[in-house]
Amino acid sequence: DVKVTQSSRYLVKRTGEKVFLECVQDMDHENMFWYRQDPGLGLRLIYFSYDVKMKEKGDIPEGYSVSREKKERFSLILESASTNQTSMYLCATLGGTRGRQPQHFGDGTRLSIL
Amino acid sequence: AQTVTQSQPEMSVQEAETVTLSCTYDTSESDYYLFWYKQPPSRQMILVIRQEAYKQQNATENRFSVNFQKAAKSFSLKISDSQLGDAAMYFCAYGTNNGGSQGNLIFGKGTKLSVKP
Numbered sequence: 001d002v003k004v005t006q007s008s009r010y011l012v013k014r015t016g017e018k019v020f021l022e023c024v025q026d027m028d029h030e031n032m033f034w035y036r037q038d039p040g041l042g043l044r045l046i047y048f049s050y051d052v053k054m055k056e057k058g059d060i061p062e063g064y065s066v067s068r069e070k071k072e073r074f075s076l077i078l079e080s081a082s083t084n085q086t087s088m089y090l091c092a093t094l095g096g097t098r099g100r101q102p103q104h105f106g107d108g109t110r111l112s113i114l
Numbered sequence: 115a116q117t118v119t120q121s122q123p124e125m126s127v128q129e130a131e132t133v134t135l136s137c138t139y140d141t142s143e144s145d146y147y148l149f150w151y152k153q154p155p156s157r158q159m160i161l162v163i164r165q166e167a168y169k170q171q172n173a174t175e176n177r178f179s180v181n182f183q184k185a186a187k188s189f190s191l192k193i194s195d196s197q198l199g200d201a202a203m204y205f206c207a208y209g210t211n212n213g214g215s216q217g218n219l220i221f222g223k224g225t226k227l228s229v230k231p
Contacts, residue, residue, distance in 0.1 A: 031217055033218075040123070040223060041223060042120075042205060042221040042222055042223040042224050043205065043221040044221075045218060045219075050217075058218075090159065094217050102149055102161040102164055103217075103219060104161075105151075105158055105160070106158065107158050108158070108159075
């Protein structure tokens, strides 16, 4: 089974802090994704990466950046956290032929910005 | 741009009965994939079922089946013999097989399913 591990289930930070959310996978998948999930809005794609050191903007990249220095790790960075970034953040991975395979999700990080 | 619409924010079903969750999508592509994901409360999102657009046969996984109507761009999920463990948020998702967005998913807003004992 694919294992996608997000470093924290719950995180509380203050406005203006730099926040790192980490995601690690153990299946050698090329593709990794970061989503935010908000009630009534579903999942929205922030950034994705299809290879080491490669990154692409998703639908809502503003206020976020990402880092993928190693294949197994994909980090989401909030450069200066704001209260409107309070949300559930989900990491996902995808291997094989893109499009044909389902994405595999981590447990999520519920982030609160005070 | 592709869109996915789940018109039922909440649904309720009696244990052992059948329930159908609706999903419609909009696309001009011919090669794509559709998924239903389940997210139990405070738990990981998992794949329920997948449908490839070029296949006419509806996908089935045990108690879960889909009604895929390609011309109508409809992809509903039927859960038979509902169990308490089926209570969750269900998301419909569209995946393209084209270009740079290959593998990316577009999600609906979700349907919260409650199961009454």
